[in-house]
Amino acid sequence: VRATQLLQQAEVVVFDDLGAAAAVEQYAPPAAQRVFVGKRGGRPSIRQAEIDAIIVQHATAGRMVVRLKGGCPSVFSRVHSEMAALQAAGVEYEVCPGVSSALAAPLAAGFPLTHPQLSRAFAVTSAHDPASLDWQALAAIDTLVLLMGGSSLALVVEQLQRHGRAAETPVAVVREAALPTQAAWRGTLGSIVSQTAGETLSPCIIIVGHVASLPMPSL
Amino acid sequence: VRATQLLQQAEVVVFDDLGAAAAVEQYAPPAAQRVFVGKRGGRPSIRQAEIDAIIVQHATAGRMVVRLKGGCPSVFSRVHSEMAALQAAGVEYEVCPGVSSALAAPLAAGFPLTHPQLSRAFAVTSAHDPASLDWQALAAIDTLVLLMGGSSLALVVEQLQRHGRAAETPVAVVREAALPTQAAWRGTLGSIVSQTAGETLSPCIIIVGHVASLPMPSL
Incomplete structure (x- = not known):
């Protein structure tokens, strides 16, 4: 506003x-x-x-x-x-906060990032340069949100499994969140790459963790 | 809107x-x-x-x-x-995303949560029940944002240092962010408890990591 x-x-x-x-x-x-x-x-x-x-x-x-x-x-x-x-430059300015896609995209797909039993913490990072990330640390947080991960989904999936996340861990990929063109896929670390094979994923948000398996709204 | x-x-x-x-x-x-x-x-x-x-x-x-x-x-x-x-109950509904204080409070204090050199990832959690958290995982993320941490600041500081964060790690505490009554303290894991001694901190957001030392706006 x-x-x-x-x-x-x-x-x-x-x-x-x-x-x-x-x-x-x-x-x-x-x-x-x-x-x-x-x-x-x-x-x-x-x-x-x-x-x-x-x-x-x-x-x-x-x-x-x-x-x-x-x-x-x-x-x-x-x-x-x-x-x-x-x-x-000595210029006066005001900074307004906004609605971050990191939080809005999961909601648009039907689930929040925190949940009393399933997720007491979430981490947000960019998958733009996956080699630079501390995967050990990221894999240990309940819910992981990756921005700019459209072209590195396979690498993300591999790194998280290498650092201890089970193949059964739920994953959601949300493309063009909240737009009429929104598309969302839900699967697991083991399934999501083949589920999205051949799809254009950018711009998308990848969410990894048990919240991504919460029941999809039936609307 | x-x-x-x-x-x-x-x-x-x-x-x-x-x-x-x-x-x-x-x-x-x-x-x-x-x-x-x-x-x-x-x-x-x-x-x-x-x-x-x-x-x-x-x-x-x-x-x-x-x-x-x-x-x-x-x-x-x-x-x-x-x-x-x-x-x-079979009721149709719509969920709107919003502006989260987890992101807005740091901005109100003058800094963002990510930075090309200082912070490639941030984690958000609640310090309401600090004993239930995985401090090892949280301490390994560049920037940590703690909600509902007003009464557990000393415990947060202790746990993070026990899990490897240096006493020199920058910390900011922002109370009543973006309100006319906003108050903010900047210090380190070693100093923030004594800096805020005697203050009423709730409701506040605690931010731990190098972004919390970015230059304060001079306005």
């Missing part, structure tokens, strides 16, 4: 993917300048330093700038780089 | 603490019936089964019921119990 109020006052909107464009279309004034800075997996894209510079440049020119990100700025959004750039 | 649309259509609102009451006041029609089902730490409170029954009872009577929770239903909200009760 606060974010839509700010968007309605924007003179410049700097936005990226994951739903941000739709919000700009719906709420930003027609006269506001639109700057798209989305990064796309596998294609050359704008560098973070350039995005920081664009925001600072418009703000120091005295314009009301709204930097709109899909999801919540707290999660894999590089928001701190932008905050630091604004601070260094 | 979707949640406010639904609230405006409500005939019955079943709500609890953590900001829900303020939203009901602002958005629910004056004629809508209000049912408070908040649970309060340390005091006798309504049982989850009774809340489930209240929701089902109003819904099966044909009323448009909005069950409003503070934060996101995905995180420590018992939402699955309510969904299961509605399914069992």
